[in-house]
Structure formats: C-alpha cells, structure tokens
Amino acid sequence: MPPAPKKTPTPRKPTFRQTYESDASGRPRRKATPRKKVVKKKPWPLALKFLIAAVVLVLLSPFYYGYVIKGFSSTWSWIRDIGEDPNYRTYSSFNIRIPKGYNIHGIDVSYYQGKIDWKKVKSMQEDDVRIDFAFIKATEGLFLVDPYFQRNWREAPKAGVICGAYHFFRPQKPGEWQAKFFLQTVSFETGDLPPVVDIEELNDVPASKMRIELAAFVKYIEKKTGVKPIIYTGLSFYKDYLRGHFDEYPLWIAHYHQPKLKVNKATNWHFWQHSDKAKISGINHVVDFNAFNGDSLAFDRLLIK
Structure with a gap:
C-alpha cells in the first residue's frame, strides 16, 4: 500500500518565553518596541516672523483701535439715523434729539441739578455739539x-x-422790587450774557397786571445795567400774554421736542429751549438744553460790554 502522506507541519505559536522575557524578579515583561523617530519641524522663515510681529503691533496699537472704533461709530450713527429727520437727529451722548442749523448750544440750571462738575460739562462733546453757555438761576420773587x-x-x-x-x-x-432784589444778588460783568427774567405763570393775577409788573422789572434792569434783559417764557404763554407788548426785548422761548421753533419770522427770539431731558456729563439730573439763534459774531454782540 502506498505510504501515508506526510503531514505538513503547522507553525507553532510562540511560546510564553519567546514572547516575554523575565525581569530580575521573574515576572514576565513585554519586549521593548523600537521608538519612532521624531521628525523635527522646520523653523518659520525670518520674513514670516517679522510679518506676524508687525500685524500684532498694529492690532495692539491704540491708534489702530481708535480708527476702527471711530469708523464703527460713524457707521452705526449713519444706520441709526436712517428714517430720521436729517435736521433733527439723535445725539446719544446727550440722550436727546437736537435740531441742526445751530452752532452755539447751552444749558440752564438751578438747585434741582445739585452740585455740578463744570469741567466735565465743558469737556463734553458729540460731533459739533458742546456746551458753550449756561443760564443759572439766581433769585425768585422777593426773598428766595x-x-x-x-x-x-x-x-x-x-x-x-x-x-x-x-x-x-x-x-x-x-x-421793581423784584428787580432790585435780583441785582443785589447778582454782580454782572463784561463778557456775561444779559440778565434774564423768567415769566411762566399769571399766579392768579390778570394778564394786564402781570404786564405792568413785568414792564417795571425790565425797565429797572435796563436802567441800572444799560442792557436790555432777556425775557424767558413758554411758547403758549408768549402767544397768549406777551406777544405785541415786549417786542423790543430779546426772547428766550421754551418749545420742547420739535424740529423747529414755531414762531413768526419777525419774532425777536435769541434762544430756544428745545428739550428738558438732556443728559450732561458732570450733572446727575436731566437738564434743559438750548440753542442760540445766530452765529458766533451775533453771540459775541449779545454779551455785556
């Protein structure tokens, strides 16, 4: 009979000793595998380093950020003003809308505004609007x-x-007594704005009586100072009780939140109080905001000489 076919030997699995070695304590230890070679990265070119350093310096520069912030602010102002009357735009710093066409702006204050930091008031500015003048309350009636x-x-x-x-x-x-009291309290000097009388109420007296006493006040002031005083009043009060009676005196008229002062062109008005809600740096309460009707030369002519 033919010889039996030889069996093909099957490869044996590596023994435990072939796979592992024993350490000094006799415990099996896996053979160390060879470490991969570390490929060193090439250094950046010197020109690229200089370019990155230059970009970083530009980004950290205050001039760069000033330019970016200014550009962003201008863009935002343009977007914010879309749809608004271009002659009556919002000034965010002052928190009010201010009519355009006026170059000289100011405020009026009293005890209501409390202690004022006037340096901050003067330094405040947005675009071409800043505080140039201020009317300050001095007296009231005969004793206050x-x-x-x-x-x-x-x-x-x-x-x-x-x-x-x-x-x-x-x-x-x-x-006349009120005028004397006023001048005893206030010492006017060269460069000041003219004295102002604030008339807003009838206080239960006839309009004719009010006009008699007001005339006595302004005539006494003019006689003693040589300057025509300014009459301050609201638009309605002016139209109802004063128009046609004190036309030779300069007027300061209150008429709020409007793009234009609605008076006849012949009206002798010099100041317009167009808002009572302005926010001013250095003042902790809202403030009345005013515009002067004229240029810097007209404003200078109005001052006491």
Missing part, C-alpha cells in the same frame, strides 16, 4: 436765592462756560 447760585456763578466761568443769570418772576409781587 437759589442755594447753588453762588457756587455755579463762580465755578462755571472757571471751566470756560459763558454765563447768564435769571430771576424767576412772580406777577403778584412788585416788579
């Missing part, structure tokens, strides 16, 4: 002196703000 008047009258000019003082008029009191 504003508790913050002397401080405001002293500190505002130091900060470079041109000032005027006003008296809150009470029609039931003698006009």
